[in-house]
Amino acid sequence: MRVDNVSDSSQISGMQSTAPNRYLHDAAAPRGGFTPAFPLLGLYDPVVRLLSRDRAWRSALLDRLAPRAGELIVDAGCGTGTFLVEAGRRAPGAELIGMDPDTRILQRAGGKLAEAGVTADLQQGYLRDTAGLLAGRVAAKISCSLVFHQVSLAEKRAGFAAMYDALTPGGTLLIADYGLQRTAAMRALFRLVQIVDGFTDTQPNADGVLPELMREAGFVDVEETDLFVTATGSVSIYRAIRPAKAPRLAQLD
Numbered sequence: 001m002r003v004d005n006v007s008d009s010s011q012i013s014g015m016q017s018t019a020p021n022r023y024l025h026d027a028a029a030p031r032g033g034f035t036p037a038f039p040l041l042g043l044y045d046p047v048v049r050l051l052s053r054d055r056a057w058r059s060a061l062l063d064r065l066a067p068r069a070g071e072l073i074v075d076a077g078c079g080t081g082t083f084l085v086e087a088g089r090r091a092p093g094a095e096l097i098g099m100d101p102d103t104r105i106l107q108r109a110g111g112k113l114a115e116a117g118v119t120a121d122l123q124q125g126y127l128r129d130t131a132g133l134l135a136g137r138v139a140a141k142i143s144c145s146l147v148f149h150q151v152s153l154a155e156k157r158a159g160f161a162a163m164y165d166a167l168t169p170g171g172t173l174l175i176a177d178y179g180l181q182r183t184a185a186m187r188a189l190f191r192l193v194q195i196v197d198g199f200t201d202t203q204p205n206a207d208g209v210l211p212e213l214m215r216e217a218g219f220v221d222v223e224e225t226d227l228f229v230t231a232t233g234s235v236s237i238y239r240a241i242r243p244a245k246a247p248r249l250a251q252l253d
Helices: 009-013 041-052 054-065 082-090 103-116 127-133 153-166 184-197 199-206 210-216
Strands: 002-004 072-076 095-100 121-124 139-145 167-178 220-230 233-241
Touching: 002 054, 054 082, 054 139, 054 167, 054 220, 054 233, 072 082, 072 127, 072 153, 082 095, 082 103, 082 139, 095 103, 095 127, 103 121, 127 153, 139 153, 153 167, 153 199, 153 210, 167 199, 167 210, 184 199, 184 233, 210 220, 210 233
Parallel strands: 002 220, 072 095, 072 139, 095 121, 139 167
Antiparallel strands: 167 233, 220 233
């Protein structure tokens, strides 16, 4: 795992997940809401940039994604479309789909994409809608940034299940989000996110549950590839693969 912007990376990278076992056996729940973007959408991008060092981890996420012409790539929870623009510029021949539950932010994403000259299909939907929105098609790669910490444990589980179903066998899932907060300092910084987004939804992320939920959904080769220390806690990049033949381990109602 590559650790960015810390003086003693051995202390951080050596610590393991402390995700309580209860997170791995909760029953699925009905669809929940989502945490909307700032009321003033013009502040969304600069605030995210200031508080989460998004330019650093987005660059690493794009490198891990390695988009190629001809690939169908989904950015789930695409927000204002920043990552879609970067992916489109990296691989102009890729087919891009962005999805988000917030219609206001999708409108802003559409404007940003048009200004950049990047083409993407924008659709309204939750994480659990990922496979359904593809209408029988399968994606080569799926990315998702700063979404899973905002949704309930049931929605996290439903999101990973839908992403598994949306990927072609051998396809890649890449998540950039607040993950395991390994030190007291990181946990203290992450409190700001928890105050804004709520403790119930964010605490599983801080306890390191995301890799376990990915494996529960059937993904293999789950790996934390990068870690970035920010003003609001550590942001991790996780990579996982849908196996070529094996069925998903856990089924949702």
